[in-house]
Amino acid sequence: MHSPDLTPEELLTTTRAVRKRLDLERGVDIDIIKECIGVATQAPTGGNTQGWSFVVVADAGQRAALAELYRRAWKIYKQAPGSVYDLFAQEPSGARKDQFGRVAESADYLVEHLHRVPVHVVPCIGGRVDRISGDFASVGLASVYGSILPATWSFMLAARARGIGTAWTTCHLMFEEEAAGILGIPYDKISQVALIATAYSIGTDFKPSLRKPIDDILHIDRW
Ligand SMILES: Cc1cc2nc3c(=O)[nH]c(=O)nc-3n(C[C@H](O)[C@H](O)[C@H](O)COP(=O)(O)O)c2cc1C
Numbered sequence: 522m523h524s525p526d527l528t529p530e531e532l533l534t535t536t537r538a539v540r541k542r543l544d545l546e547r548g549v550d551i552d553i554i555k556e557c558i559g560v561a562t563q564a565p566t567g568g569n570t571q572g573w574s575f576v577v578v579a580d581a582g583q584r585a586a587l588a589e590l591y592r593r594a595w596k597i598y599k600q601a602p603g604s605v606y607d608l609f610a611q612e613p614s615g616a617r618k619d620q621f622g623r624v625a626e627s628a629d630y631l632v633e634h635l636h637r638v639p640v641h642v643v644p645c646i647g648g649r650v651d652r653i654s655g656d657f658a659s660v661g662l663a664s665v666y667g668s669i670l671p672a673t674w675s676f677m678l679a680a681r682a683r684g685i686g687t688a689w690t691t692c693h694l695m696f697e698e699e700a701a702g703i704l705g706i707p708y709d710k711i712s713q714v715a716l717i718a719t720a721y722s723i724g725t726d727f728k729p730s731l732r733k734p735i736d737d738i739l740h741i742d743r744w
Contacts, residue, residue: 524684525725535727536678538624539686540631543720549640551579553683554719558642560679564672567664572647573672574711576704579640586703587693587716588636594695595632620731631688631718640719642687643704644673650712669714677717686722691715 527535558575566572578584598604605628609621635641646669653661677687693700693716700716701708 524682527682532678532682534729536681537686537727537730538627538688539720539722539727540627540688540718542723543634543638543686543688543718544723545634545637545639545720547639547721549579549685549720551577553685554640554642557676557679557683557685561672561676564675566668566672570647570668572665573669574645574647575676576643576645576706576713577640578643578704581636583703584638584641585636587641587700590696590699590703591635591690591693591716592632594692595628597695598692616731631690635718638718638720642676642717642719643700643706643713644669644676644715644717645706645711645713647711649709650714665712666714673715673717680719681722681727684721684725686720688718689715690718 554577558577561575562571562573578587599606601607605621605624609618609625612618612621631638646665648665650662650665653665655661673689677689680687691714694713697713698708700706700713701711706713
């Protein structure tokens with residue numbers, strides 16, 4: 522598998538949520554994951570606090586335990602208002618509906634196969650995000666999530682640059698404390714923010730995806 526030769530813009534516009542094209546037969550060397558995490562730690566953090574940690578899960582038993590928990594969470598998510606399944610049902614026919622349908626189908630595939638994805642990466646941040654409260658809670662939340670989510674995306678970009686596909690997931694956080702138990706994460710002190718399914722991609726030819734038109738989302742000088 523060769524690494525794709527991508528310009529910065531191609532990298533940024535073609536790093537897709539890879540689910541059906543994760544190569545479940547090929548392992549990923551821990552050293553390459555370390556390289557990607559090294560890239561990720563060049564991301565910004567509030568006050569340069571660098572309160573991040575990354576739990577890289579390669580052990581088959583640990584992955585199976587996380588996948589089981591993810592499956593349970595997904596059943597709940599599927600019934601939730603605002604889920605991609607709900608959005609699919611509500612959307613009139615057209616490109617958006619087709620896209621929701623594809624995401625739902627692909628997400629179902631991941632649920633079925635997550636235990637076989639060779640590496641799960643769980644990015645974490647110091648502190649409990651669910652305990653941030655008070656007058657300036659929004660600043661705290663923005664700062665804490667803002668100090669781990671850019672690094673998480675950087676990890677995914679660095680992986681893509683090396684021919685590795687990733688899928689950002691959050692569903693397992695419904696049972697975050699249980700996942701903390703599985704992974705030995707001190708739940709009282711550390712928040713998990715995602716589970717990144719990580720494997721070599723089958724082929725590296727990903728394309729930009731349908732997005733809302735810029736004019737629908739851009740506000741210049743005033744909302
Ligand atoms: C915060 C966040 C949470 C997500 N959670 C899940 C998830 O639990 N399961 C899943 O299959 N995909 C999840 N995704 C992936 C999105 O479905 C995907 O990014 C979206 O459909 C757009 O597809 P693209 O990334 O290929 O452009 C998540 C993405 C983000 C950014």
